[in-house]
Amino acid sequence: MKEKIGVLGAGTMGAGIAQVASQSGHPVVLVDLNTEQLQKAKANLAKTLSKLIEKGKITEDQKNDIENRIEYASDIKHFSGSSLIIEAIVEDLAIKHKVFETLENVVSENCILASNTSSLSIASIGSVLKKSDRVIGIHFFNPAPLMPLVEVIPAVQTGLETLESSVELIKSWGKTVVVCKDTPGFIVNRVARPFYGEALRIYEEGIADFATIDWAMTHFGGFKMGPFTLMDYIGNDVNYAVTESVFQAFYYDPRFKPSFTQKRHREAGFLGRKSGRGYYDYSEGSVIPSPTEDEDLGKQIFNRILVMLINEAIDAVFMNVASKEDIDLAMTKGVNYPKGLLLWADQLGLKNVLGDLERLFLEYGEDRYRPNPLLKRMVKENEIFFN
Numbered sequence: 001m002k003e004k005i006g007v008l009g010a011g012t013m014g015a016g017i018a019q020v021a022s023q024s025g026h027p028v029v030l031v032d033l034n035t036e037q038l039q040k041a042k043a044n045l046a047k048t049l050s051k052l053i054e055k056g057k058i059t060e061d062q063k064n065d066i067e068n069r070i071e072y073a074s075d076i077k078h079f080s081g082s083s084l085i086i087e088a089i090v091e092d093l094a095i096k097h098k099v100f101e102t103l104e105n106v107v108s109e110n111c112i113l114a115s116n117t118s119s120l121s122i123a124s125i126g127s128v129l130k131k132s133d134r135v136i137g138i139h140f141f142n143p144a145p146l147m148p149l150v151e152v153i154p155a156v157q158t159g160l161e162t163l164e165s166s167v168e169l170i171k172s173w174g175k176t177v178v179v180c181k182d183t184p185g186f187i188v189n190r191v192a193r194p195f196y197g198e199a200l201r202i203y204e205e206g207i208a209d210f211a212t213i214d215w216a217m218t219h220f221g222g223f224k225m226g227p228f229t230l231m232d233y234i235g236n237d238v239n240y241a242v243t244e245s246v247f248q249a250f251y252y253d254p255r256f257k258p259s260f261t262q263k264r265h266r267e268a269g270f271l272g273r274k275s276g277r278g279y280y281d282y283s284e285g286s287v288i289p290s291p292t293e294d295e296d297l298g299k300q301i302f303n304r305i306l307v308m309l310i311n312e313a314i315d316a317v318f319m320n321v322a323s324k325e326d327i328d329l330a331m332t333k334g335v336n337y338p339k340g341l342l343l344w345a346d347q348l349g350l351k352n353v354l355g356d357l358e359r360l361f362l363e364y365g366e367d368r369y370r371p372n373p374l375l376k377r378m379v380k381e382n383e384i385f386f387n
């Protein structure tokens with residue numbers, strides 16, 4: 001029998017993580033204070049698995065096994081005997097602290113205590129533990145059963161054994177694991193910021209409208225969705241909150257400055273698809289506006305956003321957030337970028353990327369456009385990321 005896995009919080013993420021663990025053959029205990037939420041999670045799982053049967057991906061027996069392996073409970077006492085608990089409750093440090101303190105009383109010495117937090121520090125979450133070398137970040141992407149990437153984040157307290165067994169376990173669930181430092185936004189939510197931020201800035205300057213910027217990124221960049229379409233999918237409330245939290249956590253580094261346009265959309269309740277209107281109108285009968293398909297303008301927009309993304313990916317290498325391989329993997333597997341940003345930089349030529357950033361920096365005189373020192377060094381030494 002495989003190890004027992006505990007998942008705390010049966011919301012969007014917790015329910016998905018429980019499904020992943022159960023599909024990999026683990027007995028799972030899914031705990032939520034809210035019993036309605038537990039019932040909802042159970043009903044949603046049944047629906048999802050039925051769809052998988054229709055598609056011929058699993059059999060009726062497999063569906064029953066996956067369902068039977070998950071125990072739904074409202075008391076964390078049921079976690080007893082687990083070898084790993086993944087916490088996926090509300091993103092609130094004070095509440096997570098309380099929960100981690102009590103978790104330690106119901107599990108064994110060797111149980112790993114992980115958080116799926118997107119924005120809080122793992123070191124801080126683990127600070128309440130008596131045995132703090134067992135804390136770790138295990139960050140799934142939404143929807144957890146479909147997105148292949150998982151960021152594993154050791155905190156300063158995390159023991160090597162905790163890290164190694166977490167990586168091994170999550171890999172055994174068929175996930176692509178990247179290991180990254182306990183820094184704001186980890187890899188994906190840090191490196192991806194300019195995809196939204198620079199697109200919003202280009203719009204605010206009046207260079208192009210939403211549809212044209214989206215077209216530039218899909219047409220020239222091969223991104224599956226343009227930034228405004230994607231923000232409307234994610235929700236402007238959720239996306240804005242991530243940007244603001246990364247900005248604050250980086251001591252207000254202007255590179256991560258949130259945008260008024262997005263803030264106003266959020267304030268107006270233009271949250272995106274879920275509210276029927278975001279940057280675009282999704283109400284019945286409405287038509288998404290057509291882009292201005294001006295090749296030169298489109299290339300300029302795409303290039304400006306891309307070099308800003310590349311600069312951010314290079315900064316993550318420079319600050320040892322993760323290996324260059326993991327940074328490229330994270331962006332292709334976590335947010336479906338058509339290519340890793342560092343490989344893209346090599347192909348564009350690092351000298352050209354630096355040239356574009358220097359032109360932006362000179363024109364605007366703003367810190368957000370400052371080229372990363374590692375990029376400058378690599379151009380000087382004639383180096384590339386991948387041979």
Ligand code: NAI
Nearest residue numbers: 009010011012013032033034037088089090091117118142
């Ligand atoms: P959610 O709001 O869908 O679910 C949270 C669940 O936790 C709710 O069912 C709630 O009843 C339960 N809960 C709250 N306090 C509890 C407690 N003390 N004990 C037991 N259950 C409790 O939230 P979501 O979106 O699933 O996010 C959960 C965590 O995952 C957060 O830390 C978030 O930052 C992170 N995350 C979210 C992603 C997303 O796209 N939604 C992506 C990756 C990480």
